[in-house]
Amino acid sequence: MRAHRLLLVAASALLVVASHIIAAQTPSVPDITGSWLRQGFTVGVPASAQASAPKAPPPAAAPAVKEPYRTEWQSRLKAIREADAKGQPLANNAVACLPDGMPGMMTAVFPMEILQSRGQITIIEEAYTQVRRILMDRPQKALDDIEPGFYGHSVGRWEGDTLIVDTIGIKENVRYQNVPHSKEMRIRERMRLVAPDMLWNEITIEDPTVLEKPWTFTFAYQRMKDYTLLEYICEDNREYADDQGFQKIRVDPAQR
């Protein structure tokens, strides 16, 4: 009986030692799981849900777009400005209930949730319930093996305190700030906690077909305390694009 108890004590001690060894061998990574608010996007967010001590990232430079894409891009921006000034906005993807896709969803117009699990980091953007999966410690696929989509194919790895993510396979009609891109666009991200509750994501767009040089900009996110993402379904959109491409509102007596 006594020997049995001794054996049990010895076995538990062994287990404790073994678990410590395993823990020591598993490199710890920063904890970025939780809800995040884009710094400055505070409309509709109570102050209690915002982290203090905001720190601003470096300002974004304009992309160096090559011709003939530059002319196309500039004339689109001009058309948008003129249409807005006339009170006749041009319809965009949102009018069709389409999500931002990458990298637009990382602007986090609404709060964003990051989930770290074994082999995968998942990012959910509340607006349009956008989801992207970052597969960890795997090689990137060949572009030909990826069907183009809104979020593309993302692989990631931790390099010290920085999460490095590589994304390819974005549909050409999925544009950030209306900047055109080719099928070969590559999005590189470097995410790092610059403070316990402040995450920076330095995004670099590479596209030798369209851009003179890589385009880099940084988004800052504040950790949100006790915020659970709400559901978002584009259930009844009364906006539509008319045959001229202008955004209109359906005035429907059936809605009354």
Place this chain on the structure above:
Amino acid sequence: MTGRTGMLSLAVVIAVLAPVFAHHSFAVYDHTRTLTLSGTVTRFQWTNPHGFIEMDVTQSDGTVKHFSIELTSINMMQRVGWRSNMIKAGDKVQVVMAPLLSGEPVGLGLEVVLADGKTMALPVPNIGSFKRTTQE
């Protein structure tokens, strides 16, 4: 002291430059005037991308005119305290709205006085760009 002032100025610059971004353009609404409507709710639509208040407003000549009031995303509304049960059909409400430029009886809701007298603002991005006037 200089450092502190520098930090403060930086904070001001950030606040001013904070991106005002929305998925949906509100350029279809008149930014130069608002209308204040008092009427009876026929329907409170709790949906994304935007909610709506449908309401009947009795005109000075006694006829009833129907208005649709576009709200913001219900997610943004929830984050500032709106709930789906705050308005129901039959409620008497007062709405401050920016009218549609096309003249159709539609407006963007900026502020609502609920049936119980409580005033609720709408979390419209860049709401300061809408000039308030007091036209009934």
